[in-house]
Amino acid sequence: MSVTLSPSGSSVSATTAPRACGSDVRNIALAGHSGAGKTSLIEAILYVSGCVERQGKVDEAASLLDFDPESAKRKISVQLSLAHCAWDDRRFTWIDTPGSPDFLGDYVAALRAVDDVLLVTPAVANGELDHGLEQAFDLGHAVNKAEAIFINKMDRDNADFYGTLTALRQRFGEHIVPAVLPIGSGPTFEGVVDLITRTAWIGSGRDCRPAPIPEDMRDAVEEWRAVLIERAAEGDDELIEEFLDGQELTEEEIERGIHEDLLGGRIVPVFCGSALRGIGIRPLLSHLALEFESPDEIPDAEGTNPQTGKRQTRPCREDAPFSAFVFKTFADPYVGKITCFRVLSGTLTPDTVVRNAGKGTEERIGPLFRLRGKQQQPLTIVRAGEIAAVAKLTSTATGDTLCDRSQPILYPPIAFPEPRLTFAAYARTKSDEDKMGNALARVSEEDPCFRSRRDEETGETLLEALGETHLEVALARLARFGANLETRPPKIPYREALTRSARAQGRHKKQTGGHGQFGDCWLTVEPLPFGSGFEFVDRIVGGAIPRQYLPAIEKGVREAMARGVVAGYPMRDVRVTVDDGSFHTVDSSEAAFHTAGVLAFANAARQAGVRLLEPIAELSVTIPDANLGDIVSDISTRRGHVIGIEPADQTGYQIVRAHVPAASLQRYVSDLRSLARGRGSFFLTISHYAELPAHLSEPLIADYEHRRAEGNL
Numbered sequence: 236m237s238v239t240l241s242p243s244g245s246s247v248s249a250t251t252a253p254r255a256c257g258s259d260v261r262n263i264a265l266a267g268h269s270g271a272g273k274t275s276l277i278e279a280i281l282y283v284s285g286c287v288e289r290q291g292k293v294d295e296a297a298s299l300l301d302f303d304p305e306s307a308k309r310k311i312s313v314q315l316s317l318a319h320c321a322w323d324d325r326r327f328t329w330i331d332t333p334g335s336p337d338f339l340g341d342y343v344a345a346l347r348a349v350d351d352v353l354l355v356t357p358a359v360a361n362g363e364l365d366h367g368l369e370q371a372f373d374l375g376h377a378v379n380k381a382e383a384i385f386i387n388k389m390d391r392d393n394a395d396f397y398g399t400l401t402a403l404r405q406r407f408g409e410h411i412v413p414a415v416l417p418i419g420s421g422p423t424f425e426g427v428v429d430l431i432t433r434t435a436w437i438g439s440g441r442d443c444r445p446a447p448i449p450e451d452m453r454d455a456v457e458e459w460r461a462v463l464i465e466r467a468a469e470g471d472d473e474l475i476e477e478f479l480d481g482q483e484l485t486e487e488e489i490e491r492g493i494h495e496d497l498l499g500g501r502i503v504p505v506f507c508g509s510a511l512r513g514i515g516i517r518p519l520l521s522h523l524a525l526e527f528e529s530p531d532e533i534p535d536a537e538g539t540n541p542q543t544g545k546r547q548t549r550p551c552r553e554d555a556p557f558s559a560f561v562f563k564t565f566a567d568p569y570v571g572k573i574t575c576f577r578v579l580s581g582t583l584t585p586d587t588v589v590r591n592a593g594k595g596t597e598e599r600i601g602p603l604f605r606l607r608g609k610q611q612q613p614l615t616i617v618r619a620g621e622i623a624a625v626a627k628l629t630s631t632a633t634g635d636t637l638c639d640r641s642q643p644i645l646y647p648p649i650a651f652p653e654p655r656l657t658f659a660a661y662a663r664t665k666s667d668e669d670k671m672g673n674a675l676a677r678v679s680e681e682d683p684c685f686r687s688r689r690d691e692e693t694g695e696t697l698l699e700a701l702g703e704t705h706l707e708v709a710l711a712r713l714a715r716f717g718a719n720l721e722t723r724p725p726k727i728p729y730r731e732a733l734t735r736s737a738r739a740q741g742r743h744k745k746q747t748g749g750h751g752q753f754g755d756c757w758l759t760v761e762p763l764p765f766g767s768g769f770e771f772v773d774r775i776v777g778g779a780i781p782r783q784y785l786p787a788i789e790k791g792v793r794e795a796m797a798r799g800v801v802a803g804y805p806m807r808d809v810r811v812t813v814d815d816g817s818f819h820t821v822d823s824s825e826a827a828f829h830t831a832g833v834l835a836f837a838n839a840a841r842q843a844g845v846r847l848l849e850p851i852a853e854l855s856v857t858i859p860d861a862n863l864g865d866i867v868s869d870i871s872t873r874r875g876h877v878i879g880i881e882p883a884d885q886t887g888y889q890i891v892r893a894h895v896p897a898a899s900l901q902r903y904v905s906d907l908r909s910l911a912r913g914r915g916s917f918f919l920t921i922s923h924y925a926e927l928p929a930h931l932s933e934p935l936i937a938d939y940e941h942r943r944a945e946g947n948l
C-alpha cells in the first residue's frame with residue numbers, strides 16, 4: 236500500500252478507502268503473579284503460531300521477551316515487553332507484563348495500550364489464588380478490559396484444574412466459566428477439550444491434533460458446555476430466547492454470545508494448558524482470535540483540547556486525525572530511547588512531524604517498527620488500533636500524547652502507583668557523582684514509578700521506588716548510565732525544640748592588632764506551637780544596639796537554629812526577642828554582631844533546655860479483615876498508636892489509621908507485604924513532630940558531643 240502525507244503532517248492511506256479499522260487486530264496484555272508462566276506462554280504462542288522456529292525458555296535465559304539484562308538475570312520480568320504474531324487471519328500484539336507488585340506500573344501502563352487481558356495463573360493444588368492475579372484482574376476489570384484466564388502448569392504433579400476453577404469462581408464470580416477442559420493432569424496431561432466445538436486437541440507445540448473426546452469426560456464436557464452456553468446466551472435477547480426454548484445454539488451463535496459478553500464484562504472464559512510443553516495453546520489462540528475484543532469495538536478515545544481544555548473524542552478510524560498514546564519508553568545507553576505507543580486514531584508513517592500535545596513540542600517521526608522482545612521489525616504505516624514503536628524522540632516521555640499538528644488532542648496521563656519506599660543515594664566516586672543527574676533523569680523518564688528528589692532538610696538525594704527489587708533494578712539501570720550509587724536508609728529529619736523560654740547574652744570581643752571586633756546582645760528565646768515558624772522581635776530601646784546591626788544578629792540566630800544546638804538538627808518554631816546589648820563605635824561591625832547572635836542563641840537555647848523531636852506519620856493501611864489483629868499489634872511494636880479502624884470500600888477489607896514514628900516505617904512496604912501476604916496497601920503523610928523518647932535521643936546527643944569534641948563537625 237502506498238502512503239501520502241496530508242498537509243497537516245498526519246498520514247493517510249492513499250490507495251484504500253477509509254475503513255473501520257482493527258477488526259483483525261488483537262492487543263492483549265498478559266498479567267498475573269510472578270512465576271505464573273506469562274512469559275513462557277507468549278514464547279509458546281510465538282512458536283505454535285509459527286513466528287519463531289524454537290520456543291524460548293525463561294529458565295535457560297533464552298527468552299525473547301525477558302531480553303533486558305535485569306529480567307534475564309533475575310529470571311522474572313522487570314518491565315513489560317512486546318511480541319506479535321498472526322493466527323487465523325488475526326494480528327496479535329502481546330504485552331508481557333511483570334507480575335511483581337514492584338513493577339505494577341508497567342501493567343497499569345499496558346492497560347492503556349490493550350483492549351484485552353489474558354490472566355495467567357498456575358493450576359494450584361490447594362486452590363489458593365495469588366495476590367498478583369487478583370490485583371491484575373481487578374485493575375483490568377476497573378478499566379473495562381475484556382478478560383480471560385489461562386490456568387497454566389497443568390503438567391505439574393499437583394496440578395488441580397477444578398480446584399483452581401472453584402477458587403476463581405469463588406473469588407471473582409460465577410461468570411468465570413471454562414471454555415476448555417483438561418485431558419489428564421500432571422504427567423498424564425495431554426490436551427484439552429474445546430467446549431464449543433466438542434473437539435479434543437491432543438499433543439504439544441505445533442503437533443496438536445483434533446481427536447474424539449475421551450469417553451470418561453463426556454458428562455463433564457456436556458455439563459460445563461451447558462454452563463458456558465447459558466452464560467453466552469445471557470447478554471443477547473435473541474440467543475437467550477433460543478436457549479430458553481430449548482433450541483441448540485450453533486457454534487457461531489455461542490461465539491457471538493461470548494464475544495458480546497466479553498465486551499460487556501459479563502463473562503470471563505477460562506482456558507488451560509502447559510506453556511512449557513506447548514499444550515492447549517492452539518485452542519486458546521483460536522478462541523482469542525474469534526472472541527476477544529478488537530480496537531474498533533471500544534468506545535471512542537476521550538481526551539481534551541490542550542488549548543481550550545474542552546473534552547474531545549477520537550474514533551478508532553484511519554480517516555480520523557492522527558493521535559497516539561505513549562505507554563512505555565525504553566531508555567538504554569547503547570540502543571538509545573525507544574518510545575512505544577498505541578495509535579488511537581488516524582495513521583502514522585515515517586518522516587511525519589507530529590505534536591506532543593502536553594509539552595507543546597514537535598517531533599519528527601523516524602523509522603517506525605514493531606518490537607518482538609528487542610528485535611525491531613520495520614513498518615511503513617501504523618493504523619488506528621495498532622501498537623508500534625519509534626526511536627530517538629527528543630521530548631516525548633511515557634504518558635504523553637502525540638497527535639496531528641493541526642488537530643491537537645491530549646489524553647489523560649497514566650495513573651501510576653505511588654512509590655512508597657525511600658532510600659538515600661550516594662555516589663561511589665567522583666565520576667559516579669558527575670553522571671548521577673543525567674542517569675537519574677533517564678531512568679525515571681523510562682520508569683515513572685521510580686523517582687528521585689533532594690531532601691531540603693537533610694540535604695540527601697532520595698530515591699523512591701515501589702519496593703526493594705524495584706529499587707535494585709533501578710540501581711542496576713543507573714549503573715548502566717555510568718552512575719554507581721550506594722543506598723542507605725534516609726536520614727531521619729529530626730528537629731531540635733526549646734523546652735521553655737530563657738534569656739541569655741552573646742558577647743563577642745576580640746582584640747587583634749588594629750581594629751578589634753565587638754558585638755554584644757541579649758536575647759529571649761521562646762518555643763512556639765508546631766508549624767508557627769520563626770519570629771524575630773526587636774525590643775531595643777535607647778539605642779543599646781544601633782539598628783543597622785539587627786539584621787546581622789537575626790542572621791546569626793537563623794544560622795544557629797539551622798545548625799542546631801545539642802545534636803546538629805535544625806530548630807524551627809521559635810520566637811527570639813532582642814532587648815539589650817552594647818556596642819563599640821570603632822570595633823563593632825555586622826560580622827561581630829552576627830557572631831554575637833550565634834552565641835546568644837546557643838546560650839539561651841541551652842539554658843532553656845533542648846529536646847529532640849521526630850517526624851510522626853499518619854499511616855493509613857488497607858488490609859483484609861483476617862490481618863487486622865496482626866497489623867494493629869505490629870503498629871504498636873513500631874511505637875505507633877491506632878487512631879481509627881473502619882471498613883474499606885472493598886468488601887472484606889479494613890482501613891487502619893495510626894500515628895507512627897516515620898523512622899520505624901522505612902521498610903514498611905516489604906514488611907506489610909509479608910504481614911498481609913501481598914494483599915495490603917498503605918499511604919502515609921508526615922502529620923506532626925513529637926518528642927523523641929530519651930533512650931533514642933540520648934545516643935544522638937552523645938554522638939554529636941563526641942564529634943564536636945573531636946572537631947569533626
Ligand code: GDP
Pocket residue numbers: 267268269270271272273274275276293294310311312334387388389390391508509510511512
Ligand atoms: P512469569 O513470571 O509469569 O512470566 O513466568 P515465567 O514464564 O517466567 O515462568 C516461571 C517459571 O515457571 C519458569 O521456571 C518456567 O519454566 C515455569 N513454567 C512456566 N510455564 C510452565 C508450565 O506450563 N509448566 C511447568 N511445569 N512450568 C512452567
